[in-house]
Amino acid sequence: MDTTLDLRLPQGSHIQAYADDIIVVIRGKDKEEIERKGNAILEKLLAWGAEHKLSFNIQKTFQMPITFGGRLNLRNPPIISINNHTIQVVNNIKYLRVTWDCCLTLTKHFKALRDKTDSLTYKLSTVANEFYSKRSGLFRKIYYGAIEPYLLFGVGAWGNRLKLKKIRDSLNSLQRRPLIKITKAYRTISTEALQVIAGIVPLDIKAKGVFGKLLLTTINNDIKFGSKTFKWEDYETRLDPHNIHPADNISITYDKHKPSGRD
Secondary structure, eight states: OGGGGGSOOOTTEEEEEETTEEEEEEOOSSHHHHHHHHHHHHHHHHHHHHHTTOOOOGGGOEEOOOOSTTSSOTTSOOOOEETTEEOEEOSEEEETTEEEETTOOOHHHHHHHHHHHHHHHHHHHHHHHHHOTTOTTHHHHHIIIIIHHHHTTTHHHHGGGTTSHHHHHHHHHHTHHHHHHHHTOOTTSOHHHHHHHHTOOOHHHHHHHHHHHHHHHTSOOOEEETTEEEOGGGSOOOOOGGGSOGGGOOOOOOOSSOOOSOO
16 A cells, blocks of 8 residues: 555645555646546556556545635536546545545534534543542543543644634533533533633643644644744654664663662
8 A cells, every 4th residue: 555655646636545545635726627637646546456456446435625715616526537437526524533524614523523522421420420439530530531632633634723713612612511520510601611610721722732742743843832933853753663773772771789880
């Protein structure tokens, strides 16, 4: 599958692969350009598949036009085909647990996430109350250890949309059910008051921090918060042990004896 990433693509196109799933991103100024690039890329992918004795399932292949300001009409989408079969057009698609829509609003993603979070909060609180009812701060630990990381999954994909108020409001609304459980407040209380009473950072601010750390330490991008700029060169980066030759590994021995000073 890695060899698909080496295929030469038209300018403005990109292939992303994970396990046996392939996603192709095509950028074009109009429908005709996207059609031309898309069919050219699929010809290369089909040739690659034939070379490696692999085939693509047309029933599981979809295209989702991403449009702003009505530049692309979903009723008259680009026609891209596999073996003379037109690829089905959808207005949302789920990839690596993130649901994308044709306008990148992420509305469906956060709605599904909220439903799952409410269910998860109820199930965890039921177990915690039954077996650990005397530990008042337990659910706060559950929130930090399980619920918050679950809510922020995929922030690397949608983190650059945090500048939109709608996205920030959607994130903060995800906190309501867990924070009501932590504070034991009435459901009529505002989300802002819940965050203050619980002493928990608003989820949109937490997401900005997690996304910024990802850009800084993984993607090696400089980031700016307020008036302060953080440069990735000033921080330690992750080392991949597979990139180090075994002969270059340094072994540090240790034992229980105090150092003698002779070494």
